[in-house]
Amino acid sequence: MESTGQNLPQGNHTALMGFILLGFSDVPDLQEFLFGMFLIIYVIILIGNSLIVLIIKVDPSLQKKPMYFFLGNFSSLEIFYVSVTLPRLLIDLCRQNRNISFLACATQMYFFLVFGATECLILTVMAYDRYVAICNPLLYSLLMSNRLCVQLAAGCLMTGFLVHIVFTYQIFSLPFCGSHQLNHFFCDVPPVLQLVCGDIFMIEMLVYVLTVLIIFIPFMLILGSYVKILCTILKLPSATGRAKAFSTCSSHLMVVVLFFGSGIISYLRPKTSHSSETDKFLSLFYTIVTPLFNPMIYCLRNKEVMVALRKFLLK
Template identity: 60%
Template sequence: MPKKNLTNVKEFILLGFSNLPNLQGFLFGIFSVIYISILLGKSILLFVIKIDQALHTPMYFFLGNFSFLEICYTSVTLPRMLADLWTQKRTISFLACAVQAFSLYICGGAECLLLTVMAYDRYVAITMPLYYTLIMNHKVCVQLVVASWLTGVPIMIGQTYQIFSMNFCGPNKINHVFCDAPPLFPLACTNTYNIEVSVHVVALLFVTIPFVLILASYIKIITTIMKLPSTSGRSKAFSTCSSHLMVVCFFYGSGSIVYLQPKSSQSSASSKVLALFYTIVTPMFNPLIYSLRNKDVIAALGKLLPK
């Protein structure tokens, strides 16, 4: 396309669920309840971990940071979705769209890395119990959390710059619920092949490598657990790992389908559902997964309920 025909897009329109006009109020109510439940569930978990001395261990330190991260993660997308459903305006400025995408990538990358750190914590606790407190001291735990947040920042800055430096020349309707790379590519007026490859490479780095590390950790963990002589010991070890493993499967499963599947096999409807799954549904159920399957958290909640 000749350069003179290019126009600068200053805002986008997030179509979201505009194809369901009769369900806008219902969807607003559903997503409001989900957002409140996420904030409430995560806040209770953070509060319990903070005040109960029995939970001042590396495992719950990481779980508390993970809960805070998921509050940030859902807050990147849900408030905007609720505003769009309430006002029906659906417009988002170019800059706000870039900021939302960048924030989403930072939180998503940090979650991948923090899930890996949590798997490493379980690996050390079960395979090297005598050295656990020495290896996973507070300084190391803080460094691992900070690294999880900061490692992806320069990569995601470059990724976001690449995506939003594309030429957008007119079509500005994003057929998605939030700003993200895959639904933005069809709106670009230039060849997006190189940038699409770059997005897939970054997704491979932050999805595949952590997942392989988590998988390797759990293979070693399961091998060690099966060698334990007591049945109660095996049961306790499995219970401390099963919650984390369920969260990993939910998050990585939906996220990898969105970012790693070929563009030709994607549909806008399935992409929206999967995006909602890993950004909203999984964070909503995570507090239940961690609390209902964890005797320490249940005991801590039991102490608080009478008060």
């Protein structure tokens, strides 16, 4: 049996073995603390985003507005997005065996990329919604019809699913050799590519292209929308109108900066500046910290959501 294993090509051997997610095993004394902290964060994320979805579903005044339709979709995505990585991390913090099969790793990466890309596109659509509402208010009901909102949300999700089937297949078709220890807490693209042997220039170029198309360009479109929104807001004659417009846009802009900023830094950094610890820190930021703050930002900085929340709690 030993000779058979030795004759296997190294790439195939790693594929059969899968990977070992090292996660935070370099700090063994903090395992229980980290488990408790991440568990609390996960529960807060689930409750916070579920509450936003529920409020939008039960409040008639919010149901009629496209902004809250997209916010409900975004909060639903956040629940799926964190559930791809956090439950697995919690399990790994409780056990010694942190093996993850080749197929499980590919599946985790695929759904993480799908939900992440869909969130980027939904945030871009939300910026367009705010742009139309503030810069073209007379055409708002015509341009942002219920049918168009459903089509935009479905289009964002389908784009994420279709694009990353090919991308994930390309990554896991590469030969893996040498160490199968993945110095990360989930199967993200940069740490997985570090275990690939041979020339990965083409796949790295594909990573950059997809990052530009799905993260960088939407981010620039959002910033462009907000430049025009800001110019329009400053021209409003009423101070109350300006304050209301700022309050509805500022929460979305804060989420955009948090989410897109960490994603751009993580995926568009030069390869020479990559380190396992930096990758883990950035990944924590866009997989856990941002989803944690999103419900707080939208609830605390949005008066309509706060009013709907009070009505819901009083019931």
